[in-house]
Amino acid sequence: MIKLNLNVLLHVMSKRKRFSPVEDATAHILSGKDKPCLEERFINSHKGRGVFASMSIDKGCFILEYRGELLSQEESQTRQNRYNETENTFLFEFDWNGRQWCIDASKEDGSLGRLVNDNNKTPNCKVKKISVEGKPHLCLFSVKAIASGEELTYNYGDSDWPWRTQLNQAVPHNEENIPSEDSTHFPDKINCPKPAEQVFWFKSSSSSSD
Numbered sequence: 001m002i003k004l005n006l007n008v009l010l011h012v013m014s015k016r017k018r019f020s021p022v023e024d025a026t027a028h029i030l031s032g033k034d035k036p037c038l039e040e041r042f043i044n045s046h047k048g049r050g051v052f053a054s055m056s057i058d059k060g061c062f063i064l065e066y067r068g069e070l071l072s073q074e075e076s077q078t079r080q081n082r083y084n085e086t087e088n089t090f091l092f093e094f095d096w097n098g099r100q101w102c103i104d105a106s107k108e109d110g111s112l113g114r115l116v117n118d119n120n121k122t123p124n125c126k127v128k129k130i131s132v133e134g135k136p137h138l139c140l141f142s143v144k145a146i147a148s149g150e151e152l153t154y155n156y157g158d159s160d161w162p163w164r165t166q167l168n169q170a171v172p173h174n175e176e177n178i179p180s181e182d183s184t185h186f187p188d189k190i191n192c193p194k195p196a197e198q199v200f201w202f203k204s205s206s207s208s209s210d
Helices: 006-014 021-031 073-082
Strands: 038-044 048-053 062-065 069-072 091-096 099-104 125-132 135-142
Touching: 021 062, 021 125, 021 135, 069 073, 073 091, 073 099, 091 135
Parallel strands: none
Antiparallel strands: 038 048, 062 135, 069 099, 091 099, 125 135
């Protein structure tokens, strides 16, 4: 399997005026870092925390990764049975290469993807699957222009979430038909900030992910 080198990728991207959303996503996946143009805020006691843009973001940009532990369907079911209601809301189930998988983001690790709230009416982001070094990653991309100070949201996909139906039992994410980079049109190039600018920022010296 070919190992991607983060430093090489960043160098190539820094030389361009434009780069693709998939390249942007891949670099952030390899670095394990969120963009500094995003910030966590407490909203209220009902919604809890959320993620907000600290600067304007164009339509079609990579936003962040829903990071966590990649689980098989069997491992996911075991954890669903063991987890409490709150922990279960951080399990994100999806299909990839003919099998069901799950990202478990229940651990508080400082990443922002796990804090992005649900919006089934007017979301400004959408989840897409990106394959890096043979592993699937769930990434959020903007589906419209996002203003500075605006909350990031996406549609969790299910219709029976407690905050939608007032039910007491939470269920895991189960977003059907999440598009992947090989089945969904991405713009070839977009006007997102370059690595030399404040938004695209890393301190990782690692050359690849595990």
